[in-house]
Amino acid sequence: xxxxxxxxxVLALFSxxxxxxxxxxxxxxxNVSLSTAYRYFNSLVSCGLLDRIYRNHYVxxxxxIEHDWQIRxxxxxxAVAKPxxxxxxxxxxxxxxxxxxxxxxxRVMCIHQETNHYEHPVSSYERGRPRPMLRGAxxxxxxxxxxxxxxxxxxxxxxxxxxxxxxxxxxxxxKATLKxxxxxxxxxxxxxxxxxxxxxxxPIFDAHDRIVGSLSIVLYSAETSDRSINRLAxxxxxxxxxxxxxxxxxxxxxxGNTVEAAAQRKAL
Amino acid sequence: xxxxxxxxxVLALFSxxxxxxxxxxxxxxxNVSLSTAYRYFNSLVSCGLLDRIYRNHYVxxxxxIEHDWQIRxxxxxxAVAKPxxxxxxxxxxxxxxxxxxxxxxxRVMCIHQETNHYEHPVSSYERGRPRPMLRGAxxxxxxxxxxxxxxxxxxxxxxxxxxxxxxxxxxxxxKATLKxxxxxxxxxxxxxxxxxxxxxxxPIFDAHDRIVGSLSIVLYSAETSDRSINRLAxxxxxxxxxxxxxxxxxxxxxxGNTVEAAAQRKAL
DNA sequence: GACGAAATTCTCATAATATAGGAATTACGC
DNA sequence: GCGTAATTCCTATATTATGAGAATTTCGTC
Numbered sequence: 001x002x003x004x005x006x007x008x009x010v011l012a013l014f015s016x017x018x019x020x021x022x023x024x025x026x027x028x029x030x031n032v033s034l035s036t037a038y039r040y041f042n043s044l045v046s047c048g049l050l051d052r053i054y055r056n057h058y059v060x061x062x063x064x065i066e067h068d069w070q071i072r073x074x075x076x077x078x079a080v081a082k083p084x085x086x087x088x089x090x091x092x093x094x095x096x097x098x099x100x101x102x103x104x105x106x107r108v109m110c111i112h113q114e115t116n117h118y119e120h121p122v123s124s125y126e127r128g129r130p131r132p133m134l135r136g137a138x139x140x141x142x143x144x145x146x147x148x149x150x151x152x153x154x155x156x157x158x159x160x161x162x163x164x165x166x167x168x169x170x171x172x173x174x175k176a177t178l179k180x181x182x183x184x185x186x187x188x189x190x191x192x193x194x195x196x197x198x199x200x201x202x203p204i205f206d207a208h209d210r211i212v213g214s215l216s217i218v219l220y221s222a223e224t225s226d227r228s229i230n231r232l233a234x235x236x237x238x239x240x241x242x243x244x245x246x247x248x249x250x251x252x253x254x255x256g257n258t259v260e261a262a263a264q265r266k267a268l
Numbered sequence: 269x270x271x272x273x274x275x276x277x278v279l280a281l282f283s284x285x286x287x288x289x290x291x292x293x294x295x296x297x298x299n300v301s302l303s304t305a306y307r308y309f310n311s312l313v314s315c316g317l318l319d320r321i322y323r324n325h326y327v328x329x330x331x332x333i334e335h336d337w338q339i340r341x342x343x344x345x346x347a348v349a350k351p352x353x354x355x356x357x358x359x360x361x362x363x364x365x366x367x368x369x370x371x372x373x374x375r376v377m378c379i380h381q382e383t384n385h386y387e388h389p390v391s392s393y394e395r396g397r398p399r400p401m402l403r404g405a406x407x408x409x410x411x412x413x414x415x416x417x418x419x420x421x422x423x424x425x426x427x428x429x430x431x432x433x434x435x436x437x438x439x440x441x442x443k444a445t446l447k448x449x450x451x452x453x454x455x456x457x458x459x460x461x462x463x464x465x466x467x468x469x470x471p472i473f474d475a476h477d478r479i480v481g482s483l484s485i486v487l488y489s490a491e492t493s494d495r496s497i498n499r500l501a502x503x504x505x506x507x508x509x510x511x512x513x514x515x516x517x518x519x520x521x522x523x524g525n526t527v528e529a530a531a532q533r534k535a536l
Numbered sequence: 537g538a539c540g541a542a543a544t545t546c547t548c549a550t551a552a553t554a555t556a557g558g559a560a561t562t563a564c565g566c
Numbered sequence: 567g568c569g570t571a572a573t574t575c576c577t578a579t580a581t582t583a584t585g586a587g588a589a590t591t592t593c594g595t596c
Contacts, residue, residue: 002271002307002311002582002583003270003271003272003553003554003555003581003582003583004271004272004274004275004276004308004311004583005311005314005315006272006554007272007275007276008272008275008311008312008315008317009315011315011317011331011335012315014335014338015338016338016341016342019338019339019341019342020342022572023572023573024572032555032556033555033556033557034556034557034573035555035556035557035558035573035574035575036554036555036556038572038573038574039270039554039555040272042573042574043270043272043273043276044276046273047273047276047277047279047280048372049276049279051372055563055564055565055571055572055573056571056572056573059339059342060335060338060339061372062370062372062375062377063279064332064335064336064339065336065339065377065379065395065396066377066396066397066398067279067282067328067332067336067396068332068333068335068336068395068396069394069395069396069397070282070283070284070287070328070396071287071327071328071332071333072394072396073284073287074284074287074288074327086387102330104316104319104329104330107330109330109333109334111333118386119354126337126340127333127336127337128333128334128335128336128337128338128340129334129337130334270553270554271552271553271554271582271583271584272554274583290543291543291544292543300584300585301584301585301586302544302585302586303544303545303546303584303585303586303587304583304584304585306543306544306545307583307584310544310545323542323543323544323592323593324542324543324544
């Protein structure tokens with residue numbers, strides 16, 4: 001582990017559970033001396049990844065906020081998906097939230113949300129919030145298309161959790177369950193992530209047909225009939241198919257941004 | 269400059285102008301060897317700050333998206349400001365966007381936006397987008413309350429720009445202009461940032477009465493009478509006064525989040 | 537389904553710097 | 567302005583970062 005990796009591991013301390021760290025606590029946690037912890041913090045503060053809000057109180061910094069904006073600006077998938085998600089939302093009768101989620105390594109994360117209930121969205125999964133990997137239609141439809149090797153690793157690491165969520169009591173069961181999902185082409189879940197909610201999800205692939213994410217609708221189960229679930233499932237599948245994950249066009253996206261961006265550079 | 273600082277300086281390469289970098293370009297830009305650039309990239313990829321979307325194509329990574337979510341969750345100011353901003357928005361007759369902006373070192377950045385024109389907000393300043401420091405009501409009302417030493421630095425670094433934006437031809441002029449703003453307690457600007465827009469901004473202070481940000485309304489000038497500007501200015505000032513920037517209560521905020529967060533930890 | 541060019545990792549000797557501990561300084565609530 | 571706690575500064579030693587090029591892998595193309 002290089003010294004840069006140690007500095008970077010400071011960032012991993014900051015989580016939803018704990019958003020404020022002191023130099024002393026970090027030193028203890030990372031097994032380094034206090035002076036080293038201060039050196040780490042100073043490096044991160046000076047590049048904006050951390051911010052010292054108060055004597056002995058360090059939090060994640062402005063560079064993160066700005067970089068997230070940069071990611072949103074440059075993301076070609078987001079640009080393609082947004083209007084599609086709004087369309088999908090218009091097809092929903094009652095309260096609904098549409099989620100775009102993405103697979104990163106072995107995690108599923110919400111990338112974008114569109115809702116018609118602005119002050120109280122049906123789903124609390126906003127951009128950046130990690131989703132449970134084994135529960136909910138959003139994640140399960142992604143699981144369904146993972147390569148066997150990745151599934152084997154999951155089974156090795158979390159056999160109990162997989163069994164507990166009803167995905168299968170053996171690895172063969174697990175694969176069989178996922179095969180059914182693949183045949184359907186979509187996944188419907190009830191109350192697996194949030195109480196009283198229904199999720200309907202369809203897979204999103206990249207140019208090489210690898211699974212990269214999912215598109216889903218979250219509804220109140222009390223407001224939703226089986227009939228409309230079927231109708232919406234078809235719409236979600238169609239919408240997800242429109243979202244082709246073209247990482248490579250990112251180059252063109254950045255060229256497209258250049259004029260506006262150059263104007264902004266001079267903007268002080 | 270430590271080696272960790274060099275690794276962190278890689279992140280600064282990623283900007284709105286250029287969102288994709290190759291190891292080779294980064295090596296050239298940073299004056300390091302190709303193998304060192306790969307080592308840097310690997311460190312950043314393994315902690316999620318970068319993502320390799322394709323052979324030779326590195327972009328900002330998932331850790332940034334997730335950390336931004338963590339910041340939003342833990343931010344006590346955001347929690348206080350959101351309902352206030354929604355209230356303010358309801359007081360606007362036509363299309364409007366309400367912005368919460370924050371001062372970081374010598375920069376102003378948008379932290380949150382509420383709008384009543386969801387698909388085409390009146391202002392394109394979303395969370396994370398840096399604002400010009402010298403133009404627009406949002407920034408100028410912050411300038412107005414900066415300590416003299418900071419203003420002197422600004423004048424030293426950007427005398428031409430300050431004169432060009434009409435803030436003053438001499439440092440004395442500059443200070444006099446800002447004094448008027450302070451006496452008003454708010455700032456109105458027309459078309460300084462975006463064409464055909466009016467900005468109305470009021471200052472936000474922390475517990476020690478230091479300026480930390482601003483709250484502003486952006487409107488279409490064509491739809492807005494002088495009369496309603498005055499009415500709204502009073503409302504913005506009142507709303508901004510409600511938002512007290514209490515960095516220290518961040519501790520309590522994190523305690524408040526713990527239950528939900530712990531539940532999520534077990535969520536895989 | 538193998539070829540070839542480009543990307544990426546590996547290896548290693550040397551130069552550079554990260555580290556802990558404590559002293560010195562600074563910040564800040566009271 | 568005082569006193570405690572936070573933060574920076576200092577230095578010798580142990581550890582690691584670096585570049586150059588060789589070795590390997592990746593992936594588009596045929």
